[in-house]
Amino acid sequence: MDIEALHERGRERIGEFGATLDVRDAVVETAGAIFTRVYTEETQQGRSLTTVAAAALYVACKQEGAPVTSSAIADAADIEHSHLLRRSKWVQTEIGTPVDTFNPKPFVDEYANTLGLSDETRELARNVVTVATEEGVASGKSPSGFAAAAIYYAAKLRDETCTQDDVHEASGVSKITIRNRYQEQAEVVGDVTR
Template structure:
């Protein structure tokens, strides 16, 4: 079992805290404890792999503010990848980052590839490559992220008013009905819809403000803005 990063050290000398020799009975007890402690330590390559991977997962959890349910899903995906031998010859950090991204997609948690890239400090192409490998080899079925779910996350980051947020959601639903949103990045669409709603409601938010909150480029917002504006 993975030790969750905890470790114990039992002093090899048979003396108590005051430096006095241990009794024969206590010495025998301590010897048994040393034996079990040694057996419980991480020695197998698989255990070492788990320790490194889950340490990375805990770090990403804190950086991305991910729920325990998503973390458990990411750990499950990583274990399946390890069982299938997908970790061999690949970066543990990149594979765990891709497992977390897959877990976010599976649970419809609004975190995009750029979010994971920044948190993990790993190139996006490396995470994307591992993600495609997981999808193919583990036969994972990913739901399509709904751009409406991304609106609340972007809005909360830069303090957009509730009225403007509702307007953005209405714009996105109209776009979905007109099939304008098909094949487009959900986060980019949500950002463009929020910018359009801000313009309509006179809320002072720039393209840069929204782009930074959504982790997309201003060019993406401008490109999506025109299509959304024409559909409303």
């Protein structure tokens, strides 16, 4: 198969993953461009088209601030999570653009929308993320879990009805993770409504 046909197939796979995950068209287009750039005659040998396509989508999601987890992409592509992460690092090296993988704010926005929370609670959750990150408690944490905890914390501070169960349902983050991240955030952030 010639490289143009492989590029077309890779972009189709990215489109399928994007549709499954309800990713914006702009992110899918960015992923397609990344895939075309990194999947060449020289680099295709020994690299699964599906894994590289999924990795390109993951990198594009990070670049565009789309709230999609690596595990969701791995599930959509039916590949091992560890293979996706390894290939994503390779993609970032190939395009020469390291991507900050810790950005919980798009997740905060998505979860706040899903839960129907007020703009004030959303903004407070974003502030919790900022302060907790500056205080160093975000290191090594999942952005989706960190955002879910911040949403729960902000809702509690603003007396909006939002339980750990509600946040778990909206985010898919375990209640244990929400509770642990919430406790870590509360220790360093305090009551930021004052």
